[in-house]
Amino acid sequence: MSKLTVKEKIGYGLGDGASNIIWQTIMLFMAYFYTDIYGLSAFHMGIMFLVVRILDAFFDVYIGFLADHTSTKHGQFRPYLLWFSLPFGILGSLTFFTPEFGETGKLIYAYVSYTALSLLYTLVNVPYCAMINNLSQNPDERVSMQSYRFAFAALGGIIVSVIALPLTKTLGGGNLQHGYFYSMVLMGIISTVMFYLCFALTNEKYVRPVDKSQKFSTVFKELRHLSSDRNWRKLFLLNVVNLTAGILKTGGAMYFVTYYLHRPDLVSIILTIILGAKFFGSMFTTALYSRLDRLFAYKMAMTVQAAIMFGLFFVPAQYVVVICVIIGCIHFINSTATPLQWSLLSDIIDHIESKAGKSFSGLVFSTNIFAIKVGIAIGGALMGWLLTVGGYIGNSATQADTATLCIRLIFTVIPALLILSLILILRKYNLDQKKDGGAYSPKNASTDDLSEVKGELR
Template sequence: MNTIKLSTREKIAYGLGDTGCNFVWQTVMLFLAYFYTDVYGLSPAHMGTMFLLVRFIDAITDPLMGSIVDRTKSRYGRYRPYLLWIAVPFGLSCTFAFFTPEFSETGKIIYAYASYIFLTLMYTAINVPYCAMANALTNDSQERTSLQSYRFALSTMGGLVVALVALPLVDLIGGGNIQKGYVGAMAVMGFGAIALFFFCFANVKERFTAEKEERRPVKDDMKLLLKNNQWRILFILNVLLLTAVVLKGASTMYYVNNVMGRADLATTFMVAGMLANIVGAIISAPLFGHLDKPTIYKILTVISGLLSISLFFVQPDNIFMIFALVIALGVIQMSTTPILWSMMSDVVDYEKTRSNRSLSGMVFSTNLFAIKLGIALGGAAVGWILAGAGYVGGASEQSQEAISAINLLFTVIPGVVFISLAGVMAKYELDNKKLAQIKALLELDAKQQHEDSKPKVHNVELTV
């Protein structure tokens, strides 16, 4: 089994798929909580509860989608066809989520649940195969880290586009009608996502998919993963990580508007963070790709936590220092992301050597569920903490208690969670030495399967 080095074109094409995904998902991360409370008219408590309850649906649909993907066979491959089939409904789902119907309060709550559920289902249907596809493109661990660096650099560029144009689009399309502006802006984002997923589909190639395996029930595959301690570590880590990321992301607009008191800097603030993220994603593979992933990940998460906590002690009018810390945090925190996603691919290979099962779809789908569970916990915590602190959506002024709560949500609380990730990683064992052993075992197994598949030639002595 030869090691595959991917072309720059293919890495870019793969990364642009996540650019499209981020056109939608970064919009959700940055604006949906604020949209629900200050535009749509949902109470913070209702919003927080909805974010959490919808994750119970994901608990079923994410592993189910992973299982479906692992069993898919088509002329386009195992993972690629979903980019073609789901792109359009995924793009539309964002528009539906940011639409404000003329319903009663109860009707609006029901619509919010329905549209948010549809959005998360479409995200699952396209993102599970997209993420799992990385394993089918190359079999080299360092090349996967490079691939993920391209992915997250381009993904963050999608987030940068959102930060740059979303609010101006809302103003331009809305013409003073903010509800109309949001739905129009999200329609533009959705169309961009559709186009980029089509481009990704057309320019990547699956090379490594498992040989024919015995079909087993989904519950059996799930039991295998539950026994995999390396998978369990990454699952817990993703829940905590995304809880922290969403605490910070969902409270960004509140922080800029109410703590800094500089609503005019909202776009600049988000753009600075996105540019920092792009730098972090780009430098990740060149600086850290050859190092032991668990070690460097622990170091970088502790630094991220300390930077986040330090923001709490900066005066709100010290704009330079706030921007400096946010940029530094963005670079460091995003540099960990390609490493983490490369580790998920390593867990797929580890499971193959452990159980002789290729569970790429299941590994990535369950970790996507962990990510969405973290998103839900973070979003719910923001809603509940704001409600408990007396935040009033749309009010020109907030109480000091509400402002203090927002400050903690953006700085100290996520910082503590970032630091805790180093403890979670303490027993993660797939370092460079172990990965080399796994790769050798997989190559030996592939060679044996190739030999077994050759037609047998028997020498037969003919009697004339």
């Protein structure tokens, strides 16, 4: 199997950079934007995050099925980047537009725009994620591509953290509602260009035969076979819990810096530290873990990360430099492990496809993104409800002690507990990597009996 060129890896990475120009803005600023700029209550925001994410998540499965049965002159998954990147960039800006409506009208607009953006994210990101198995069949190359991918994802986030808040002030002329919208118009343009470059610089070399005659009803049979795989179930749950923790860590940063440190001037700096740590962490994955079992390395990274997060809770607000260093360490460690986690999905795809004799990449990655969106929904709702319970008042210069305590818990202790639970979820995960040309097999085949898959799916 030939190795991919650096140009191809950069091209693949640009796709997640493009996604994260928009998506990191949502992760970092959306909750704060809705409560303090747009004017939604924390309670309504929490309900909306939960409802929209769960509704949208079901769309993921359909797109995964559709992508698995797509065949064009441009490939199987790449065309989706060409078709839907521009609409995704446009909706990214419209979601941060504040219409001059009443409370009900603004709530409806938020639901519609946020849902549309999430659907378009699915249309570009499910095929993008699934594309990796068509780019290379080499396990080490896939880990390397995931490292490039998440490095560029962090780079996209760095662009957001460095220029977003200054742009909102500069472009808005003192009006933050206008500032957020105009800033996102620029972000949408950058995102679209990066997606087009990803399309141009990649090539799907390994495409399984596609049966375009398959009807959507087939997806239920395919989902049944996925759900019968214990390792797939574990990774699905892992993504739900991991993203619940992730949305608390990232979405809570604005509140933590503004209302616990009382240093809103440091928001851009701390967000840059977070995303810079993610960038370098992703690039160090191979160097740190190449000699270790991937599963062991992942569990070790999660344990260390959780321990540091517990410690952060007890650091007094005046120790700003210490807090910045700790936050950087947390996100560096987390990002070294992220490519490992995503490479496990490729193992599952190889295992299932070797039995079924057909493409499962789109469906596996779409159900993975389904899990991610459920996790984001739970995390966003949990954050909104905890802020409400704590007595948080949006855009208030001072907050009650209970609100400040909730903000600290949201940013440190609660995600730390969730991260520790990931280790328990991965108990008895039994898919072994065997570097014999990209083949994978379970330690105990009886636990994942897919011997009948090929016959039933045809």
